[in-house]
Amino acid sequence: MARRLLPVGPDFVETAPLRLVFAREVSAPPGAVYRALAEDVAGWPQWFSAVTSARPLDGGTRREVRLKGGTRFVETIVAAEPDEVYAYRVDETNAPGMRALLEEWRIVAVPGGSRVQWTFAADGAAPFRIGLKAARAGLGRAFRDAVGALERRLASTAA
Numbered sequence: 803m804a805r806r807l808l809p810v811g812p813d814f815v816e817t818a819p820l821r822l823v824f825a826r827e828v829s830a831p832p833g834a835v836y837r838a839l840a841e842d843v844a845g846w847p848q849w850f851s852a853v854t855s856a857r858p859l860d861g862g863t864r865r866e867v868r869l870k871g872g873t874r875f876v877e878t879i880v881a882a883e884p885d886e887v888y889a890y891r892v893d894e895t896n897a898p899g900m901r902a903l904l905e906e907w908r909i910v911a912v913p914g915g916s917r918v919q920w921t922f923a924a925d926g927a928a929p930f931r932i933g934l935k936a937a938r939a940g941l942g943r944a945f946r947d948a949v950g951a952l953e954r955r956l957a958s959t960a961a
Contacts, residue, residue: 807891873897874895905920905922
């Protein structure tokens, strides 16, 4: 059953009751990383193994994402600054316990490539928050694996 979440804005990334932040450096330049995140939404399943499908909606202002296990999100893009930041909030999901969820991908140029930072900003019922804290290590591993796969994908398409 789909449930509506709170319509939080970009500032929720700083004010959320629960924030998980992960970062990794890659050899790809910021522009290539940004394009993979923001412009090639349908390509997400090729590098983020938890994602089974992703498609842009409403001319790219929204997205529908499905994860392994059957979780579904309908999201609104809340920040899209080329080569710098891509963020979206979840408007609707079938996952229990959430009140608000915003994900921000921040890209910073570093010597030899980019630093990619993913912030998972959330609010929800106590069991959801406890579960999310317990899942921190797994989410971190999923992020590192995904960004590593993205780096390999970008290197192979640049060759």
